[in-house]
Amino acid sequence: MRLDLFAMALAVGLATWAFRYGPTRLNLSNMAPDSLLNRFLNATGPAAIATLFVASVLPYLEQAGGHEIPLALGTLAVLGGFAWRRSVVIATLCGAVVFGLASALV
Amino acid sequence: MSAPADAPVTATPQPMGFRDGLTAALPIIVGYFPIAFSFGVSATRAGLTGGEAVMLSVVIYAGAAQFLALALVTSGAPLLVSAVTLIAMNLRHLLYGPALLRRAGKEASTRQAWAWAFGLTDEVFGAALGALARGKRFSEPMMFGLGLGAYAAWVSGTAVGALAGGGALAAYPALDAGLGFMLPALFLALLLSVLSRVQIPTIAVAAVATIAGTVWIDGTAGILCGMVAGALTGVLRRPHAS
Incomplete structure (x- = not known):
């Protein structure tokens, strides 16, 4: 077990736990909607997730040959799965299944 | 759970128990296991040992952040940059506790929140909020049942994927491609949810x-x-x- 990897995991794990537990004590629900901190917290999550989605898709677009159709179908399947059940898990599985099948068939 | 036939009819529903939480976790368990399996396979393919893969799931327990950790570590990003990026990504979790407790009401106990909040992932938060929206009453045992079911599925899925190893899917290209697309699909689904x-x-x-x-x-x-x-x-x- 690499010690540096464990240290990074521990730092991220502790911070994640603090993010999940801390607000149950601090009662951030009383925070003013237009406060700088509230706007920062509201924006950071979507910004991070949008960034990671783009970063994870870019390699498929950069690779030559054959990924466009599975990528388009997989993306549509995620959108459709989410519209259907409003579930992150269901949408993810729909996207993965359709992408896998499309990759095999195209 | 239904009330006994001779029980007085009351307007306030009984708080959910540990078993109710486990039941509510079933859809999450079904979804988490294959995603975690994919993480275990990806981690060993990226050069991590099985123990390191399981350690990431046990300690971090945040799916998207774990997949990103793999990408960052294997791309040679400095560990400090990786840690800051992963922590920034998980900032969204700050909003879950207040949103859940606001729905649960002022009488909701949070004495053991230090423990059950560890398992307050996107899906657990969504499932708990959904149960409360359907008129169920919040309880800490319910949160433990919900969180423990999801956590067990995540860690065991990772372990099975890591045991299968990075080359396990070489003979199944469709499955390999599908599992490879789990990460973008997960990010897109998370994006839709927020x-x-x-x-x-x-x-x-x-x-x-x-x-x-x-x-x-x-x-x-x-x-x-x-x-x-x-x-x-x-x-x-x-x-x-x-």
């Missing part, structure tokens, strides 16, 4: 900055550019825009 009209400029700026940073510098810089530019867009937006 999408609102007011966040569209934040998301658009983050996406453009990510592409620009990746094309002009490298992938790690693209991620940092996207997160910083997107968050700043949200902070700088006019208050009355919401």
Whole structure:
């Protein structure tokens, strides 16, 4: 077990736990909607997730040959799965299944 | 759970128990296991040992962040940059506790929140909020049942994937491709779950900055550019825009 990897995991794990537990004590629900901190917290999550989605898709677009159709179908399947059940898990599985099948068939 | 036939009819439902939480976790368990399996396979394929893969699931327990950790570590990003990026990504979890407790009501106990909050993932939060929206009453045992079921599925799925190993799917290219697409699919689904009209400029700026940073510098810089530019867009937006 690499010690540096464990240290990074521990730092991220502790911070994640603090993010999940801390607000149950601090009662951030009383925070003013237009406060700088509230706007920062509201924006950071979507910004991070949008960034990671783009970063994870870019390699498929950069690779030559054959990924466009599975990528388009997989993306549509995620959108459709989410519209259907409003579930992150269901949408993810729909996207993965359709992408896998499309990759095999195209 | 139904009340006994001779029980008095009351307007306030009974608080959910540990077993109710486990039952509510079943859809999450079904979904988490294959995603975690994919993580275990990806981790060993990326050069991590099985023990390191399981350690990431046990300690971090945040799916998208774990997949990103793999990408960052294997791309040679400095561990401090990786840790800061992963922590920034998980900032969204700050909002889950208050949102859940606001729905649970002022009488909701949080004495053991230090323990059950560890398992307050996107899906557990969604399932708990959904149960409360359907008229169920909040309880800490329910949160433990919900969280423990999901956590067990995540860790065991990772372990099975790590045991299968990085080359396990070589004979199954469709399955291999599908599991490889789990990460973008997960990010897109998460994005949909937090999408609102007011966040569209934040998301658009983050996406453009990510592409620009990746094309002009490298992938790690693209991620940092996207997160910083997107968050700043949200902070700088006019208050009355919401």
